[in-house]
Amino acid sequence: MVNATTPLRIGYVLFPALTALDLFGPLQALNFLSIKQNITLSLISTDLEPVSIDRTILDGVSQGMLGSSASPYFSQFVLPTHTFTDAALNDLDVILVPGGPGTRNLNATQPAVDWLRARMDSNSSSPSGGPDYMLTVCTGASLLARTGYLEGRNATTNKAAFDWVRSVEHADKVNWVPKARWVVDGNVWTSSGVSAGTDMMLSWTEHVYGRNASETARITMEWNALNQTDDPFAGLYGLA
Amino acid sequence: MVNATTPLRIGYVLFPALTALDLFGPLQALNFLSIKQNITLSLISTDLEPVSIDRTILDGVSQGMLGSSASPYFSQFVLPTHTFTDAALNDLDVILVPGGPGTRNLNATQPAVDWLRARMDSNSSSPSGGPDYMLTVCTGASLLARTGYLEGRNATTNKAAFDWVRSVEHADKVNWVPKARWVVDGNVWTSSGVSAGTDMMLSWTEHVYGRNASETARITMEWNALNQTDDPFAGLYGLA
Numbered sequence: 001m002v003n004a005t006t007p008l009r010i011g012y013v014l015f016p017a018l019t020a021l022d023l024f025g026p027l028q029a030l031n032f033l034s035i036k037q038n039i040t041l042s043l044i045s046t047d048l049e050p051v052s053i054d055r056t057i058l059d060g061v062s063q064g065m066l067g068s069s070a071s072p073y074f075s076q077f078v079l080p081t082h083t084f085t086d087a088a089l090n091d092l093d094v095i096l097v098p099g100g101p102g103t104r105n106l107n108a109t110q111p112a113v114d115w116l117r118a119r120m121d122s123n124s125s126s127p128s129g130g131p132d133y134m135l136t137v138c139t140g141a142s143l144l145a146r147t148g149y150l151e152g153r154n155a156t157t158n159k160a161a162f163d164w165v166r167s168v169e170h171a172d173k174v175n176w177v178p179k180a181r182w183v184v185d186g187n188v189w190t191s192s193g194v195s196a197g198t199d200m201m202l203s204w205t206e207h208v209y210g211r212n213a214s215e216t217a218r219i220t221m222e223w224n225a226l227n228q229t230d231d232p233f234a235g236l237y238g239l240a
Numbered sequence: 241m242v243n244a245t246t247p248l249r250i251g252y253v254l255f256p257a258l259t260a261l262d263l264f265g266p267l268q269a270l271n272f273l274s275i276k277q278n279i280t281l282s283l284i285s286t287d288l289e290p291v292s293i294d295r296t297i298l299d300g301v302s303q304g305m306l307g308s309s310a311s312p313y314f315s316q317f318v319l320p321t322h323t324f325t326d327a328a329l330n331d332l333d334v335i336l337v338p339g340g341p342g343t344r345n346l347n348a349t350q351p352a353v354d355w356l357r358a359r360m361d362s363n364s365s366s367p368s369g370g371p372d373y374m375l376t377v378c379t380g381a382s383l384l385a386r387t388g389y390l391e392g393r394n395a396t397t398n399k400a401a402f403d404w405v406r407s408v409e410h411a412d413k414v415n416w417v418p419k420a421r422w423v424v425d426g427n428v429w430t431s432s433g434v435s436a437g438t439d440m441m442l443s444w445t446e447h448v449y450g451r452n453a454s455e456t457a458r459i460t461m462e463w464n465a466l467n468q469t470d471d472p473f474a475g476l477y478g479l480a
Contacts, residue, residue, distance in 0.1 A: 019268070020271060024263075031293070054271040079318075222432055
């Protein structure tokens with residue numbers, strides 16, 4: 001799959017109030033990987049407007065992650081590079097889905113879910129074959145679950161949000177693994193909350209590009225990695 | 241210092257080709273902290289144009305972090321909220337400086353260095369008193385060193401870039417600590433590379449807001465923290 005002349009095309013799904021580190025932790029590993037490897041990045045949203053991080057802005061007032069008690073002036077924005085209607089995205093090799101408080105907004109994330117479902121459907125029916133890998137971080141698993149694509153698969157998600165993710169449409173037919181830093185089932189990689197996504201991405205980097213590439217990225221990041229079965233957080237929520 | 245009615249005003253210095261996780265790792269801790277605490281965030285740049293992450297865009301072509309071999313289409317952008325000329329920033333309580341390949345561009349980072357020097361000077365002479373805390377991540381220490389403010393202080397920086405940081409103006413009079421996840425000297429906190437900034441920020445959170453606040457942020461992030469003296473990376477560069 002790794003080819004020196006054909007780039008590996010990586011796409012990240014964006015939505016309002018995604019969690020910063022869900023996006024930029026794994027992206028940091030990919031940023032370092034991109035120094036040596038031929039990869040491209042698309043940051044995909046409903047339009048090209050700046051996407052809010054960890055909270056949404058409504059009527060000019062920031063809405064806190066967990067209600068109105070949050071500081072009103074604490075927000076960041078990331079710029080998309082593509083929209084869901086861009087046909088070029090049909091040929092993505094890798095699709096990543098971050099999590100965050102915004103996943104709880106089913107309406108705001110429906111365009112992302114619809115787009116993901118179309119990509120997954122193309123996996124079996126279209127000549128382009130769909131993505132080679134699907135990776136979700138944290139509650140990003142809820143978006144992939146809502147497409148139905150996780151039915152019958154092993155997957156994991158944020159341990160603090162475990163019960164909520166299991167409650168979304170189609171999620172009842174997923175085998176949710178309660179204690180795992182991340183889970184691999186075929187071409188689907190799902191991680192536990194926030195930081196776990198970066199451990200997963202470094203493992204994925206090793207899987208695709210080899211140990212030298214993943215260790216170079218990890219050391220450059222000075223990242224204190226956990227293994228796939230190391231999950232110190234499941235127990236905190238009665239899941240281990 | 242922590243006051244329920246007066247917000248703690250936090251400002252982040254931005255410059256082209258800053259490193260993603262240097263910014264968004266510590267910010268993730270602050271994003272979670274902002275749910276309960278009265279804090280504000282300013283993301284400060286020379287203007288309000290999007291700021292490139294991990295690489296710069298020149299003449300429409302992305303310039304790789306470490307030369308022209310990098311993938312040309314792998315970049316992200318973050319939006320500033322303030323410029324260096326905004327007088328309201330004179331009253332910031334906390335100033336953070338990320339690192340990244342962009343720190344090597346002395347011209348592009350000079351506006352940030354000049355602005356930092358003015359803040360540091362105000363620490364002793366102006367009624368507003370200057371910032372209560374200065375924190376740098378990774379090679380962000382080089383910007384603070386160039387102001388002269390680190391002279392005679394203990395500090396640390398990215399271990400892979402240790403020799404380069406020691407070579408910038410005024411850096412020869414700094415006591416650079418070769419083996420440390422982060423270093424605290426008075427109101428100046430400096431961390432080792434990339435991920436170390438988040439460990440430092442969680443420790444700073446404990447220092448200012450207490451253990452419960454820092455542990456809540458760490459657990460929500462599912463962050464595998466290292467302690468101040470845990471530095472598995474110094475030895476890799478012959479520094480331990």
